[in-house]
Amino acid sequence: MDATRIAELTAGRSVTVQAGGQDLDLLFEEPSAVEALPRVERLLAGFAAVRDRSTAYLWEWDADGTEDARERAAFLAALVPTTLAVTGAGGLVLHYEDIDERYLMDGYWPAVHLDAELAPVEVTIES
Template identity: 35%
Template sequence: MTAVSVSSEHTRSHPSPGNSPGAMVVDDVLGRFVRESQSLPGGGCLDNSFFSQHRQLEGRTVVLLLDTEDTAEAQRLLPRLRRAVEGGTALRRRAVEAVVLEFSASPVTEEELSQAQADFLLDTIEVDDGRDVVLHLTDSCGEHVMDGYWPAVRFDAEDQVIDVTIEA
């Protein structure tokens, strides 16, 4: 069993300390996830509604994202994220294949699948409910998806593809 700890680096006056920006969830396998905030022009502050970290996977920086503001919920989501990271290469390959099959107008050749595997890179692994995981991909050549958009593939608890979308 993997040990998980929860702490808070700093708190704000309104939210509870465990759910405020700067709150942190630490996993002994994946490391530290932080709920960050961003300064806005004019002095305001935008609090992220998720915990995240950046990690090197497949030779590139990938965002690992726990889509919740609550530290207890983030802790509950960690095992699913761990499993997705461990199977990341296989999940990415299946995600790319799902994107190609979903959006191709004609039968797909092995050459097209191979080229898509090279063109679509893993950008984000997101867990939002403890069962499903979403892989967000980047079109590295800009030939498959319009600029500002990216494919996202949702896998269920058994790592079966259940949805393929284009997001903005």
Template identity: 35%
Template sequence: MITYEGPGGVVLLIDTEDPAEAERLAPRLRRAAEQREELARRAVEAVVRRFSVEPPTAEDLAEAGADLVLDTIEVDGEGEVILHFTDSCGKHLLDGYWPAVRFDERDAVVDVTIEA
């Protein structure tokens, strides 16, 4: 696992110990880091939609955008990007849990999970 703390304190992570694999995945991680604001916005929206009973309001999305702080951008061996968030106010998730959103190689959201 290769990690680097990038701009704004966001951890950049490549999930491999193989230098050749890391080199292959580095451009994908770079692209995700460059697009982090847009990906984070879309990821927060996906989290809210996934766990809301009713369609979220603009206020719901704005509140979640303020409360969920991007913590880590990870790229896995398949080239998928996973954004991990911190619940900065502690009112959305139990302590020790965080939302993660997985994007495919075309940056489409493919999964939203809660991790521990």
């Protein structure tokens, strides 16, 4: 990441980057979160795989076992992460803000929290 983008991030702005064939907003929630930049760059380099694992994790988190393969495929195709938030503690959270109301009420979206190995470990609902 170049010096201009790092300066934007430390000023509290988000930047849009290309990752895994899609646009992704990158948001450092606090200036100290920039210290996580090496992990962020590793995530962005393998973003397609991280995105697929996170979206599948989100499906498993909410599935009750009565869904069929067609429903799962539609869900996985419909959900695309829009933002990668980096917390002050260096945590990485993928936000799925552009979500159809058939999956979640308007104004709410799921967020998948990643561990140090970039594996999904928790889902929260944001507003």
